[in-house]
Amino acid sequence: MSERLSQQFELGYTYTRSTGPIVGRFLTELRQRRIVGTRGDDGRVYVPPMEFDPVTASALDEFVEVADCGEVVSWCWVSEPRDSHPFDTPFAWALVKLDGADVPMVHAVCAGRDEMRTGMRVQACWAEETRGYITDIVCFEPEAQGKGP
Amino acid sequence: MKDIAVVSFAQSDCRRDAGACNEVELIMPVIEQALQEVGLRNSQDVDFTCSGSCDYQQGAAFAFVMGVDALGAVPPIKESHVEMDAAWALYESMLKITMGQAESALIYGFGKSSPGELPTVLSQQLDPYYLAPLWVDSVSLAALQARVLLDRGIISEQDMAAVVSRSRANAKANNPHAQLAGDVSVEELLAEAEWVAPLRKHDCCPISDGASAMVIATVERARSWGRPFAVIKGIDHRMESHNIGARDLARSASTELAAEKAGVANGAVEVAELYAPFSHQEIILSRALGLDDSTEINPSGGVLAGNLMMASGLSRIGEVARHIMNGDIRRGVAHATSGPCLQHNLVAVLEAA
Numbered sequence: 001m002s003e004r005l006s007q008q009f010e011l012g013y014t015y016t017r018s019t020g021p022i023v024g025r026f027l028t029e030l031r032q033r034r035i036v037g038t039r040g041d042d043g044r045v046y047v048p049p050m051e052f053d054p055v056t057a058s059a060l061d062e063f064v065e066v067a068d069c070g071e072v073v074s075w076c077w078v079s080e081p082r083d084s085h086p087f088d089t090p091f092a093w094a095l096v097k098l099d100g101a102d103v104p105m106v107h108a109v110c111a112g113r114d115e116m117r118t119g120m121r122v123q124a125c126w127a128e129e130t131r132g133y134i135t136d137i138v139c140f141e142p143e144a145q146g147k148g149p
Numbered sequence: 150m151k152d153i154a155v156v157s158f159a160q161s162d163c164r165r166d167a168g169a170c171n172e173v174e175l176i177m178p179v180i181e182q183a184l185q186e187v188g189l190r191n192s193q194d195v196d197f198t199c200s201g202s203c204d205y206q207q208g209a210a211f212a213f214v215m216g217v218d219a220l221g222a223v224p225p226i227k228e229s230h231v232e233m234d235a236a237w238a239l240y241e242s243m244l245k246i247t248m249g250q251a252e253s254a255l256i257y258g259f260g261k262s263s264p265g266e267l268p269t270v271l272s273q274q275l276d277p278y279y280l281a282p283l284w285v286d287s288v289s290l291a292a293l294q295a296r297v298l299l300d301r302g303i304i305s306e307q308d309m310a311a312v313v314s315r316s317r318a319n320a321k322a323n324n325p326h327a328q329l330a331g332d333v334s335v336e337e338l339l340a341e342a343e344w345v346a347p348l349r350k351h352d353c354c355p356i357s358d359g360a361s362a363m364v365i366a367t368v369e370r371a372r373s374w375g376r377p378f379a380v381i382k383g384i385d386h387r388m389e390s391h392n393i394g395a396r397d398l399a400r401s402a403s404t405e406l407a408a409e410k411a412g413v414a415n416g417a418v419e420v421a422e423l424y425a426p427f428s429h430q431e432i433i434l435s436r437a438l439g440l441d442d443s444t445e446i447n448p449s450g451g452v453l454a455g456n457l458m459m460a461s462g463l464s465r466i467g468e469v470a471r472h473i474m475n476g477d478i479r480r481g482v483a484h485a486t487s488g489p490c491l492q493h494n495l496v497a498v499l500e501a502a
Binding site: 019023027046048050054073074075076077078079080082083084085086093094095097103104105106107108118133134135 | 266268269272278279280282283284285286289290292293294295296297300343344345346347348389390392393394395398
């Protein structure tokens with residue numbers, strides 16, 4: 001009776017966006033499996049780097065390289081991962097304070113439910129191919145015995 | 150800012166899924182009720198209209214424009230929108246009136262969250278380089294905050310469950326629009342399984358469809374309408390860093406500052422309606438506002454009983470105004486929030502005229 005009209009449609013943006021000198025430096029360093037932060041006006045090291053000091057709002061440009069291991073400051077246990085989550089089996093989100101940083105970052109921790117605790121040591125698990133994205137760090141994992149500060 | 154009168158308020162039921170009912174159909178009944186209570190016919194009868202909603206919920210740029218259909222497309226009106234909770238549409242309307250460009254305003258907020266997965270949708274409003282690619286959701290971020298409070302011994306799981314128990318009981322007693330209401334004990338709540346530990350499902354606000362609307366005016370205009378009204382004596386909003394690692398998650402510094410600027414401590418607070426989407430956040434907020442046992446907190450049940458995303462903040466102000474207009478109380482405080490882990494907070498002090 002009536003024909004259903006249809007057409008392929010792709011939503012796209014025909015431009016690229018620069019990440020700028022601060023975020024861009026961080027993402028570029030990730031490609032080399034290095035993690036950098038910026039030093040705030042009060043001397044605290046923010047990882048990932050912040051472009052502007054959250055208190056004084058002044059532009060930050062002093063980079064500090066930090067370790068790819070650190071301590072879990074807080075965590076939650078995702079018993080039922082969502083489709084969008086990076087893992088389809090239970091995992092933790094955590095605030096991880098890397099060695100050399102003063103401000104923790106949000107990322108995933110892959111570990112057993114019983115291993116998770118505040119203060120635990122974790123180390124980054126890097127992607128086989130790094131591309132300059134936050135996901136170059138696949139997750140953090142419990143630090144191997146004998147390592148640490 | 151000079152005193153501004155809240156003259157009417159209407160809110161829809163909080164429904165988990167409004168089905169085929171679209172945003173315009175959610176908005177129209179509450180607008181009509183808010184206007185009719187004052188004896189106004191339509192948005193032509195106010196000087197300014199402002200709405201609050203989030204295009205991410207509808208998944209399309211400028212989706213909020215469709216909401217304007219609820220007002221009628223012609224003749225033209227002076228109208229604005231905030232991509233925020235409608236509590237901030239109220240704030241914009243107050244500025245408009247204070248500048249002398251309007252004497253009355255209609256404010257509405259709406260959200261139909263059911264078509265998507267709201268915590269996931271909200272993940273895409275986070276930092277686009279550091280967080281959005283991880284798809285870390287709003288419930289998980291709140292759970293990180295709850296753990297900070299529990300680890301430091303600032304609150305216990307019993308305290309969190311007590312907030313939920315009181316919310317459900319208050320909703321049962323006082324709130325015909327609530328989605329979750331009933332009698333449930335702390336023990337029963339704590340016996341439930343953890344969900345995003347340390348949060349249990351009941352620690353998180355439900356996902357709701359609906360809308361709310363309000364009419365405000367200068368005190369002179371409100372008097373001319375001859376209806377009871379409440380007066381906004383103080384209002385302020387403050388924002389903290391988007392970097393949750395840089396914030397002290399155990400307190401709400403922005404709420405503390407907004408409360409000071411809005412003058413919360415200048416008198417007794419009989420009722421407080423707090424926008425706390427997670428149980429532990431109600432405790433953070435009541436402490437930030439300096440409230441004690443003399444204040445009845447969330448007599449409506451708060452948003453743990455039903456959360457109209459983008460309208461719940463306006464509803465908190467409307468709930469307090471309604472208590473004052475009914476003559477139940479003489480002074481109350483309302484709070485609205487936005488962003489992960491209470492990033493942005495608005496505090497309003499309302500008093501009897």
